[in-house]
Amino acid sequence: VYTPLFKEHTVPLATEIVAKLNANENPYGPSPKAVEALKAAAVGGNRYGWGQLSVLMDKISEKEGVPKEYLMMGPGSSDLLEKFALVLFMNGGTVLSADPSYMSLMNVARSVGAEWKGVPLKEDWSHDLDAMEAAISSDTKLVYICNPNNPTGTITGYKELYDFCSRVSEKVPVFIDEAYLDFVEGENGKSMVSLLNEGKNVIVARTFSKIHGMAGLRVGYVAALPETLKSIQKITRGGMGITNTSIYAAIASMDDTAFQAKSKNLNKQAREYTASTLKTMGFSPVPSYTSFMIFPQETMEGKAFLTKMSEQGIGVRSFEIYDKTWCRVSMGTMEEMQMFTSALGKVME
Numbered sequence: 158v159y160t161p162l163f164k165e166h167t168v169p170l171a172t173e174i175v176a177k178l179n180a181n182e183n184p185y186g187p188s189p190k191a192v193e194a195l196k197a198a199a200v201g202g203n204r205y206g207w208g209q210l211s212v213l214m215d216k217i218s219e220k221e222g223v224p225k226e227y228l229m230m231g232p233g234s235s236d237l238l239e240k241f242a243l244v245l246f247m248n249g250g251t252v253l254s255a256d257p258s259y260m261s262l263m264n265v266a267r268s269v270g271a272e273w274k275g276v277p278l279k280e281d282w283s284h285d286l287d288a289m290e291a292a293i294s295s296d297t298k299l300v301y302i303c304n305p306n307n308p309t310g311t312i313t314g315y316k317e318l319y320d321f322c323s324r325v326s327e328k329v330p331v332f333i334d335e336a337y338l339d340f341v342e343g344e345n346g347k348s349m350v351s352l353l354n355e356g357k358n359v360i361v362a363r364t365f366s367k368i369h370g371m372a373g374l375r376v377g378y379v380a381a382l383p384e385t386l387k388s389i390q391k392i393t394r395g396g397m398g399i400t401n402t403s404i405y406a407a408i409a410s411m412d413d414t415a416f417q418a419k420s421k422n423l424n425k426q427a428r429e430y431t432a433s434t435l436k437t438m439g440f441s442p443v444p445s446y447t448s449f450m451i452f453p454q455e456t457m458e459g460k461a462f463l464t465k466m467s468e469q470g471i472g473v474r475s476f477e478i479y480d481k482t483w484c485r486v487s488m489g490t491m492e493e494m495q496m497f498t499s500a501l502g503k504v505m506e
């Protein structure tokens with residue numbers, strides 16, 4: 158049995174949290190246009206949302222450049238990560254991923270009897286794709302890649318990952334979780350979804366929780382080959398869990414490109430401020446491509462650190478990764494980031 162190289166420290170959050178920087182939520186969302194659409198749709202709550210879901214899927218199909226039959230919708234991408242884990246691993250098998258990574262799919266797979274095999278990240282915090290490929294065995298049923306990765310906030314290069322997915326998906330399906338990809342600039346911000354047009358067996362997960370600021374409204378989807386989706390949908394269909402109101406909000410949010418650009422820009426500013434302030438304070442943050450950041454915090458044991466931060470009104474996360482204690486902080490507004498750095502200074506005194 159594989160022994161993980163990371164673990165999380167947790168304490169209950171204080172009730173008086175003023176800066177909630179623990180769940181990688183978008184502090185600006187949802188888009189005002191999404192809120193308007195949601196309010197207007199509330200009176201239609203007596204009807205099932207299938208008709209409007211179809212409209213949303215048409216929009217996503219156009220954006221992703223794949224036919225609608227390649228899409229499966231869910232109330233957040235968690236629902237789909239979990240559904241894939243349940244169906245693919247109900248008869249056991251091994252799921253391969255980086256260690257550390259976002260554990261939702263692996264945890265559910267393990268709970269139904271699968272094995273998880275982790276592969277440490279490289280020194281530059283990107284996926285060790287060669288080691289991952291070498292770790293595939295006859296028992297491997299899925300490779301899970303979170304890019305950019307959570308909890309590290311780091312990226313694996315587009316070309317390298319594209320070649321890996323292209324090659325490896327001939328042997329075993331590759332699940333790419335792109336929850337934070339909208340925050341990435343340049344070529345590395347390109348999705349793996351185009352591999353589907355080459356007939357590759359990849360599964361790409363996206364969410365409205367991050368750039369769209371709709372974490373509480375619950376909309377996500379995966380793009381995959383129709384035959385892959387059929388094998389999942391034989392057991393559990395998609396789309397039923399999303400509320401009609403959230404579907405309207407998602408459609409309006411997709412149209413509000415100005416809001417998405419604002420989220421991305423303000424996130425970048427918060428990230429620059431946080432990284433430079435942490436460096437001034439003597440910390441070494443890992444360069445982040447996402448809406449959160451990690452840095453080693455080794456003065457204090459993880460739980461004690463969380464408790465002290467929580468007493469200052471700040472919610473963050475604490476991980477043990479490769480024998481160091483790390484803090485993960487989500488990017489809030491600039492004001493929240495200032496509260497965070499000032500609380501951190503006090504806690505470290």
Ligand code: PLP
Pocket residue numbers: 180181232233234235236259303307334336337363364365366372376377
């Ligand atoms: N994938 C990653 C990497 C995440 O960090 C999260 C949430 O934080 C999710 C998926 C799940 O998001 P949701 O269920 O809100 O779409």
